[in-house]
Amino acid sequence: MSETEGHDTHLQELRRGTVVLACLRLLATPGYGYGLLEQLGERGFPTDANTLYPLLRRLEKQGFLSSEWNTDEARPRKFYRTTPAGARLAAALADEVRAIADAIAALPPEE
Amino acid sequence: MTTITLTDRYVDAAMRTVPEAQRADLAAELRGSIDDQIEARVADGEDRAAAERAVLTELGDPERLAAQYTDRPLWLIGPRYFLTWWRLTKLLWAIVPACAAFGVALGQTLSGAGFGEIAGSVASVVLAVIVHIGFWTTLVFFIVERSARGADAGLVGEWTPDQLPEPRQKGAGLSDLVASLIFLAVASGALLWDHFIGLAYSPATGWMPFLDPDLWPWWIGGLIAVLVLEALLAISVYAKGRWDIGSATVNVILNVVVAGGVLYLLVNGLLVNPAFFDEVIPAEAIEPLTTVVPTIIGFGVVAIAAWDCVDAFLKALRSR
Numbered sequence: 001m002s003e004t005e006g007h008d009t010h011l012q013e014l015r016r017g018t019v020v021l022a023c024l025r026l027l028a029t030p031g032y033g034y035g036l037l038e039q040l041g042e043r044g045f046p047t048d049a050n051t052l053y054p055l056l057r058r059l060e061k062q063g064f065l066s067s068e069w070n071t072d073e074a075r076p077r078k079f080y081r082t083t084p085a086g087a088r089l090a091a092a093l094a095d096e097v098r099a100i101a102d103a104i105a106a107l108p109p110e111e
Numbered sequence: 112m113t114t115i116t117l118t119d120r121y122v123d124a125a126m127r128t129v130p131e132a133q134r135a136d137l138a139a140e141l142r143g144s145i146d147d148q149i150e151a152r153v154a155d156g157e158d159r160a161a162a163e164r165a166v167l168t169e170l171g172d173p174e175r176l177a178a179q180y181t182d183r184p185l186w187l188i189g190p191r192y193f194l195t196w197w198r199l200t201k202l203l204w205a206i207v208p209a210c211a212a213f214g215v216a217l218g219q220t221l222s223g224a225g226f227g228e229i230a231g232s233v234a235s236v237v238l239a240v241i242v243h244i245g246f247w248t249t250l251v252f253f254i255v256e257r258s259a260r261g262a263d264a265g266l267v268g269e270w271t272p273d274q275l276p277e278p279r280q281k282g283a284g285l286s287d288l289v290a291s292l293i294f295l296a297v298a299s300g301a302l303l304w305d306h307f308i309g310l311a312y313s314p315a316t317g318w319m320p321f322l323d324p325d326l327w328p329w330w331i332g333g334l335i336a337v338l339v340l341e342a343l344l345a346i347s348v349y350a351k352g353r354w355d356i357g358s359a360t361v362n363v364i365l366n367v368v369v370a371g372g373v374l375y376l377l378v379n380g381l382l383v384n385p386a387f388f389d390e391v392i393p394a395e396a397i398e399p400l401t402t403v404v405p406t407i408i409g410f411g412v413v414a415i416a417a418w419d420c421v422d423a424f425l426k427a428l429r430s431r
Contacts, residue, residue, distance in 0.1 A: 032144075033144040034144050034147035034148055035147075037148075049144065050175075053140075053176075057180055078136075078140045078143070
């Protein structure tokens, strides 16, 4: 395994949880699958389509997102929106990320 | 438009394993997302067919995507049950095939089968038992994994330090030495007692030897000599503090000598005192017993000798 490959797996693991936080915050304004995928990419949370779509379903099943079909436009789309429970989860996740960032900052400095 | 596109086929393939109730909703959403992605690529100047192919390739195997949608495990035995499954399989593999082989060989011998027939059926039964154990335990865990739906099925208890295995005995301590010396002394004593006083009793003649009196003195003397060698071996193992390959090999030779001698005498009808069958056992039971008793003795001797050889080698390997 080359060093970059080793880096990639660890970076992926580190990022995995942050996508949930980003989704919950972005979907405070309703959004649909592909639109959200683009937004995540632009905001520095690059995500694969085959990860994001099942994730939205799972969060909906757990009650952190609600969904509604929008048939106003030419192509009907399923819009997701963060529920109050989802907003609380996002706040908890954000607190945790900040705590981790503080803890990392307090580690012995890099060589 | 009636031509079936790659997207149609993809959505269809992904929906095959999704429960009926979610299918329509999920299919519409997935199709919409794929179309959105294709359109974005076309807007960037890509060819439509190439864009469709690229988007579907990126989404990957439709069944994998469906499994992620429905939280279905994509493994046979997952990490939650793997250790329990593996320990149980190993335990069953260690116990059941040997028992089955012993039982089949004993039964076949008693029913008068030839050596080739016995070896053949033992081999096929052992193979079948190994395969069956592997298959059925895996099947049970496969079902448990899928029926528990993420809930704990209670199959795996919380691990506590109490479950730590005991440190393995080296089998070369003082208690092992004492145990084997006592066993050898009792065995020699029994041989002598049998010859001079007798271990079998019949109301007509009183106590008489169970072993054939013709075995005295050379066969019995030889057996006692081997027992003395075994005692010396036990003492040398205790002195060295461990079994090694050399002492394990000597142990095999001694076992082969004893078991081989007993089998030779059994097969030639020289082991058991003929008067034993005439006097002790009622006449109507003699016919089957003259084959059953020697067969059971033979199997017992071979099984004990084989286990003793394996045990010594295992201890020798562990203490390396």
